[in-house]
Amino acid sequence: MASTFSSTGFNFSNELRNNFIADKGLHLPKATSTGTTIVGCLFKDGIVLGADTRATEGPIVADKNCEKIHYITENIRCCGAGTAADTEFTTALISSNMELHALSTGRQPRVVTAMTMLKQMLFRYQGHVGAALVLGGVDATGPHLFTIHPHGSTDKLPYVTMGSGSLAAMAVFESGWRANMERADALALVKAAISAGIFNDLGSGSNIDACIITASSTEMLRNVEMPNMRVQKERTYGFRRGTTAWKSESIRDLVIDEQVTHLVSEAMDTT
């Protein structure tokens, strides 16, 4: 009888079988950095993160207004591209670990800590956790912006883009980014980059989310721009009463006969 014990974590025992089948010619579908445009940009006072809001299931839009900017700590946020469940749960896990770590050290948590936790976890899973992340925040050492790939490699850069719309967004960044931008310029640049992704990439769409993190505050701008609002329908499509003619009408009461019987003579004892 086969053992019913299953250890925690991923089970790689089918790898042998998969390799055998792959040799015969049937390959596993590759998990790719799927429909998304996420960006991060360093400016004078801190970091601006941006993301679109479309979640796709293959060629179908599953969620027209999802949230891709995840909470790590008060001063650190993470945008996620790739498999939605992977980004969601990975960022949630690192968020709680960061909270525990902060309580343990007694200090404000640092961005490099989150980055290290994320990259070590993603490398451990050898790329099978399909999370491509843009991590940004401001801590005691200053503002930091990182990009983390599903296999665990990281880059520290002043402006980054990830996802299928990353080329379009990066083109905008390469044209427009300067060092020490003002907050308004940085936000405008991020919005332009996400718009480039939304309008030129089929995997990205709907609205723009942004998050501005500075040393003093974190501002979450949900749906800061909505360039794809549905137009008001030109007609109302209701039917007036009497559109369908009826031949006979019969109304029946659902309650035929009602009798109230008291089962307990005294009131309930609530002492």
Place this chain on the structure above:
Amino acid sequence: MDHFPTNWGRPRNDAVDAYGTYPIAQRPNNTPKDAFQAGIQHTQQPIVTGTSVLAIKFKDGVMMAADNLASYGSLARFKDIQRLQPVGSHTVIGAGGDMSDFQYIQAMLDDLIVDEFSAQDGHTLGPAEIHNYLAQVMYARRSKMNPLWNAILVGGVKDGKRFLSFVDLLGTTYSASTLATGYGAHIAQPLLRTAVEGKEDILTEEEALKILEQSMKVLYYRDARSLDKVRCRRF
């Protein structure tokens, strides 16, 4: 014994698959071949390649830009080649993809122009005609499973009308006010679209040049097979 009825009566190669056990897709084709057929090769992959070509419409015409590089895989082999070619007096074509196939196309178009000239009928070949000719050729080659591995932009002005169109190794054609092939389609097209869409009749030549220069710069940043030497042609 050969157990598959669909093999009975067909030419069989006893050396490779005597009993017809290979799946149909992998069964060796045993029809008799002539010696000439054995020498024919079909283009399977591009060898010496050019990268993106960009083109936009502006107020007075059409502007096209491409770098001067032909790569041999990851080697920057030929750093001073012309990927933009004028054809006749109204058209310019720019090609990315396999450079040997592009040279063949150039020779073909030269013959075409010479024939048109010697016909002396008062007509000249404009960009629309060149584009149509190329589209037919590309699609015909694709249908013979021997494509000319190029992505070509055809642009020009004839009788005051601007023309800009794209042809592909598959025979796909597409026309717009901003076009880009290769990596340019992912990186430069968003920039070109925001800069040009709606303003085709307002942009001056200097502005158009600036837009293309900016896009070629971004492409040089982000395309690993590009060069910082660029040629631009205006019509």
